[in-house]
Amino acid sequence: MKTLFFLKGKFCLLTIIILCNSFESNAQEFRYGDPLPDAPGLAKRGKYAVGVNTMEFTHKDQVDILNSKNGTDPLYDRNLKVEVWYPSLPKEESETVIYEEVMGTRGDTLRPLIPFQFKGRAYRDAAPVSTGKFPLVVVSHGYVGSRYLMTYLTENLTSKGYVVVAIDHTDSTFKDANAFYSTLLNRAKDIRFIIQSMTNLKNNELSNIIDSDNIGIIGYSMGGYGVLNVGGAGYSDGLTAFFGQMTGGSKAIADLTASNTEYQKMKDSRIKAVVAFAPWGMERGVWDLEGLKGLTVPTFFVAGDQDDISGYEKGIKAIYDGSINTDRYLLTYKNARHNVAPNPPPAEALQAGHHLDEYYRYAEPSWDQRKINNVNQHFVTAFLGTHLKGEDFSKYLDIPDNSNDQDWPGFVPRSSTGMELQHKKKASN
Template sequence: MLGRMLVLVAALTVAQVGGAQEYFGDTRPDAPELSARGTLQVGVRTLVVEHKDQFDILHYSAEQQDPRYSRKLKLEVWYPAKLAADQKEHTVYTDVLGSGPNDPKRPNTPFQFNGRAARDAAPTSGRYPLVIVSHGYPGSRLQMSYLTENLASKGYVVVAIDHLESTRADKAAFPSTLLNRRLDDLFVLNTVAAWAKPGSGNFLAGVVDADNTALVGYSMGGYGALNTVGAGISAAAVAYVPGGKLAVNQQGNAQYESARDPRIKAVVAFAPWGGAHHVWDDAGLASVRTPLLFISGDQDDVAGYQDGVKQLFEKTTHADRYLLTYVGGRHNSAPNPPSPAHWSNPDDFQSYSEPVWDSRRINNINQHFVTAFLGIKLKSQPLQDYLEGNWKGFPERAQLGLEWRHLKEL
């Protein structure tokens, strides 16, 4: 009991360092240059979209071979904003702890944390590239707010998805996640593209450039992003979903091949799952043509590194790609730091934290490299020097523990 009380006291102390409020994503003194927040103010809104008449894999059976349902997806949207006189860049996000419903060891418990964005602010004029963010399994649309807010302040519209049956609140059997990530990503892209049209009635009308889109995915979100841009799964991996229904995402399937979307110009894949589990063969990975930034720990025991992320990096041979490696890092290279609420349960804490690396430092480094990569690929900004492996923008001695590789397309 005393030990648990000391942990809670430590958590409260961490939350109060530097003042009463902490905003994830703010820069440490040793943060690299491009991690700094941009010049634009940021607004945020929560929207719900519905993908109707979708195949329901969780209710598939020999007796019911084509069950259908509507997939309701909650979205968090960050965007450049013009604040009213009474508005401030401050909001409070509500997420949940746990690893799915009905787990007595890790019950779904709401927790809150601060965000540096103005709720429901008016968007600024202009057309901004689109970034779609896809979480892990289980995860949430809010688990990378340090990055989503940062990108919005630099002139992007960022849309993060709560993937149905794959969040901490509603986690269900794994086949739903395997099947639906690509389908959700493309549905959200098409939905936002419709909102972007003048006269749509949506607040993003005329604001977002959906023809200039990036996917950012963590773990299963990285799997889905790769699958979306042409990494068709192998014939052997089709068996991972009942009834062979994963064939809709399979390499060589004509319907799958025709769905490759030229609006997607870049992918950031944090610890993408699948390589170590033989989801793809070499031909599937070689089909990717979209520029890639992989980010991973070399001790990742979920997605794998030597037989996982590193193999994906090396075998996507027809894409220009980069690999940032956290030496000693495990799987949590993408999320926010643990909130104080996470400190009450070791499993919840470890689902966000890294045993060797400080999460805030990881967040700043991610902001730096993602800013450079997306700035080049979506905005044609002259930031290539930051990706040349010379650690441009890092304070002296601040690149310790990092490895950087670049392979050009064949």
């Protein structure tokens, strides 16, 4: 009996050593978006290989707000770079892509730009699959940010059968950050333009696989500000007045206000789902209740209840509560601040000597960013799958309020803590 126990003990010890070595090996190979051991079920990647390429578009005759003077708005051709992920044929080499990024920002703080690289799980310039149609998803980063800010999510969604396009918003990236009013004006306009550009592609293999009738839009922070407007939440007249004060009298943003009859005609019926991570603006009077009534597209909000950029009770939650004409969800990370959407901090941001903001551009003080990434993958998969593909993910989305005393569907035991998922249906007429 003692011998048997000893043998079992040796076996258990050997198993533990193997598991630890395996975990250590996997940890060394971790890439943004990989599942942690407690990742919820829908966080895992789908069946498709992921191709990726870079494209550029020019939005002609746009208001050159940076050179607006005395209420006169000159025009210019606005160049936009995007990254496109799409279901692809696999290539012989490993599924590895190198993303080129920078830390720092050329904005008010003028922190020096520091180049760095990180690996993703995709094939650069792979051929797209030859059959099938896939919903289009357009992603808008924060201010400042870049098209690579949420690769954990863009790659993950693509592997599940979406064509995903992330925008570099000119004047709003790490490399070219400029006056904030450019972001205020151009964010929603850029998103609309890229939707049109991708759905009107000519002589491009991707045009054969994009399902233009089923479109989702995802935005983080100022990206959230943009996607809500594209989804139908017209800005307030108060924003027009504030914008005019910032720009010396320009009224260019009035085109995007709820009171403008032309704005009401901008709604795109092909957009079936909106995901808004920490959308900015409610505390600053960007919306009023009348404007929020225009949001009729199903919307999934994500927030930290300690958000000190967009605000929570009078910010993101107020938008959620006021959007009475749509079916909407609010996922809240308890004790989280604003960074509920980005990739984890790059390794370079952990090095001594760098400004703390390079780390806190990505990191949450009370959460493991990789955990947040996995949870986001899970719920965004469920939400987009429901509204863009007609799949039944109701068991993952219909979680009773105050349900932290039980494990959520799809979550491993004891892992669904520190979060709340609320759901409000469209108000009945």
